[in-house]
Amino acid sequence: MGFNEKNKILTAGILLLTFTVYSFHLYSSLPRQNLAKADDSNGKLVWQEKNCISCHQIYGLGGYLGPDLTNVYSTKGPEYIKAFLKKGTVVMPNFKLSDKEIQELLGYLKNIDQTGKADPRTFTISYNGTIKQ
Amino acid sequence: MGPLSNKEHKLFKAYLLTALMLLVLGLSWGIIGSLQYISPGLLKQHFSFEKIRPLHVSSVLFWIIIASVGMVLTYLRSVTGKKLYSFKLAYIHLLVFIISTLGIYFAYISGNFGGREYWEFPPFFAVLIIAGWILFLINFISSLSSFRNQPVYIWMWMTGIIFFLFTYLESYLWVIPYFRKNLIGDILIQWKSNGSMVGSWNMLIYGSSIFLMEKISGNKETSQSSIAFILYFTGLFNLMFNWGHHIYTLPTAPYVQYISYAVSMTELFIIGRIIFNWKKTLDTAQKNLHILSYRLLLSADIWVFLTLALAILMSIPGINVYTHGTHITVAHTMGATIGINSFILLATITDNSEDNCSNLLHYHKIINKGIWISNISLLVFWCSLIGAGIKKAIWQTAEVQNSFSMMMQELKPYFIVFMAAGISLAIGLFCIIFPLMKMKISCIFKK
Numbered sequence: 001m002g003f004n005e006k007n008k009i010l011t012a013g014i015l016l017l018t019f020t021v022y023s024f025h026l027y028s029s030l031p032r033q034n035l036a037k038a039d040d041s042n043g044k045l046v047w048q049e050k051n052c053i054s055c056h057q058i059y060g061l062g063g064y065l066g067p068d069l070t071n072v073y074s075t076k077g078p079e080y081i082k083a084f085l086k087k088g089t090v091v092m093p094n095f096k097l098s099d100k101e102i103q104e105l106l107g108y109l110k111n112i113d114q115t116g117k118a119d120p121r122t123f124t125i126s127y128n129g130t131i132k133q
Numbered sequence: 134m135g136p137l138s139n140k141e142h143k144l145f146k147a148y149l150l151t152a153l154m155l156l157v158l159g160l161s162w163g164i165i166g167s168l169q170y171i172s173p174g175l176l177k178q179h180f181s182f183e184k185i186r187p188l189h190v191s192s193v194l195f196w197i198i199i200a201s202v203g204m205v206l207t208y209l210r211s212v213t214g215k216k217l218y219s220f221k222l223a224y225i226h227l228l229v230f231i232i233s234t235l236g237i238y239f240a241y242i243s244g245n246f247g248g249r250e251y252w253e254f255p256p257f258f259a260v261l262i263i264a265g266w267i268l269f270l271i272n273f274i275s276s277l278s279s280f281r282n283q284p285v286y287i288w289m290w291m292t293g294i295i296f297f298l299f300t301y302l303e304s305y306l307w308v309i310p311y312f313r314k315n316l317i318g319d320i321l322i323q324w325k326s327n328g329s330m331v332g333s334w335n336m337l338i339y340g341s342s343i344f345l346m347e348k349i350s351g352n353k354e355t356s357q358s359s360i361a362f363i364l365y366f367t368g369l370f371n372l373m374f375n376w377g378h379h380i381y382t383l384p385t386a387p388y389v390q391y392i393s394y395a396v397s398m399t400e401l402f403i404i405g406r407i408i409f410n411w412k413k414t415l416d417t418a419q420k421n422l423h424i425l426s427y428r429l430l431l432s433a434d435i436w437v438f439l440t441l442a443l444a445i446l447m448s449i450p451g452i453n454v455y456t457h458g459t460h461i462t463v464a465h466t467m468g469a470t471i472g473i474n475s476f477i478l479l480a481t482i483t484d485n486s487e488d489n490c491s492n493l494l495h496y497h498k499i500i501n502k503g504i505w506i507s508n509i510s511l512l513v514f515w516c517s518l519i520g521a522g523i524k525k526a527i528w529q530t531a532e533v534q535n536s537f538s539m540m541m542q543e544l545k546p547y548f549i550v551f552m553a554a555g556i557s558l559a560i561g562l563f564c565i566i567f568p569l570m571k572m573k574i575s576c577i578f579k580k
Contacts, residue, residue, distance in 0.1 A: 003359045005282060008362060015373060026322070026389075030315045030317070051183040052183070054182060061324065091173040093183075111316060120457070121530055125451035131450040
């Protein structure tokens with residue numbers, strides 16, 4: 001098939017239409033199974049304001065200097081997290097968070113923990129290369 | 134392309150000098166960041182890692198964006214054969230960008246964030262970036278006399294400009310509580326926009342690369358050929374639908390994974406084309422290797438091959454589950470931003486200087502050395518990251534795990550190599566950047 005002007009516009013149009021439909025489908029059907037875990041803690045805003053993602057990961061996305069925190073709430077518990085948030089570590093500064101900010105961050109980490117497991121060991125690989133949990 | 138007029142030269146000089154300065158800053162922040170990897174707690178009081186990383190990332194991203202805009206404006210003049218629609222709009226765009234960058238730097242240094250990964254600054258600055266980009270869009274469309282029978286790079290630039298605007302706006306959907314409060318949905322949209330946004334600036338850069346390659350080879354038919362458009366549409370297809378490989382492990386609908394996996398495999402066609410054209414590339418290289426901009430383009434070609442091969446492997450979910458969250462992802466990003474994007478942009482800037490300044494010859498030797506140093510260093514840098522990534526992947530999947538800090542301690546030898554190669558890479562790039570900056574400032578016009 002030669003790419004004359006008509007074919008170019010047709011191909012671009014089909015791609016653009018499919019992309020638009022796919023995008024709006026995703027916007028309107030955000031993962032339903034997690035709607036019950038809607039974040040009402042405002043902790044995500046604190047997470048962003050302190051730029052925690054620079055060093056930490058959520059579902060393997062983020063920085064590499066600190067550990068993934070997706071399931072830290074259930075594996076280590078709130079008191080363990082609080083100790084780090086209050087004092088910092090050799091690498092992590094003490095951000096001098098207020099009690100309210102600490103509670104909000106704990107709320108966020110609790111909510112994200114309930115959305116699923118980020119540990120790669122919990123996945124199985126199918127023969128066709130896809131993965132499922 | 135003929136020599137630029139004085140007015141044009143001043144505009145492009147302003148763009149390219151701003152971009153090069155951002156690259157110098159980005160590399161410098163990167164060196165500090167790598168030192169913090171091997172010396173935990175370094176500069177913790179005032180310049181801890183959560184400040185250094187965004188300073189590095191934003192500087193490098195802005196280098197890529199502003200240099201791409203500068204090159205598109207420069208080459209557009211050559212394609213249309215006419216002056217830009219508005220110099221004023223181009224200057225206002227640059228000014229808005231410089232003001233935003235200064236503000237973003239101030240925000241980061243004072244610890245004022247509020248944004249998200251790669252765009253960590255307070256959302257107010259995004260309004261300025263979007264406003265500037267709309268001016269660029271107006272200037273681009275108005276400078277084209279017609280959309281009919283345009284070469285592939287005009288399609289690519291147009292796609293890049295429109296999709297950057299769309300994906301950048303999309304990346305701020307989180308300010309609406311409907312998106313932000315759905316924790317998984319929000320991450321899905323964030324990486325959908327980020328993934329496609331990378332594709333959008335790649336369109337700007339690859340478009341300029343095709344333009345430059347065509348100019349060097351003298352073959353004006355390449356950019357109108359069917360194969361050029363098939364490759365363009367393959368790229369566009371991937372830009373739109375392959376972003377899911379960032380979030381395979383996120384608990385989303387399975388079709389997000391299937392679509393991305395299937396679409397990413399179409400990139401095999403691109404890599405096949407590179408291998409098929411290898412001999413032709415080598416023949417062209419023999420003829421043009423004396424041209425500095427060609428050497429940089431050839432370097433980028435090698436990095437396209439390496440980065441694409443790694444990207445295709447990482448797009449297979451069964452492999453991605455191991456590489457995700459490890460330094461292999463960083464290796465891929467570095468290969469793409471330095472090996473491909475930066476080398477192509479430096480090639481276009483060098484070409485612009487070769488065309489318009491008569492004093493390039495003085496710097497031929499040092500730039501050539503810089504090309505060699507940066508390529509070898511980048512390869513070592515890339516391999517050290519892959520090594521660290523493999524080691525972390527083994528740790529992530531081990532039945533019994535050491536603590537995170539012990540694992541990081543074990544990765545230290547890789548980080549030392551990564552830091553040393555990073556410094557050497559920066560030196561290599563400085564050998565290219567500083568002569569280009571010096572030349573741009575003191576350019577003696579070719580008459």
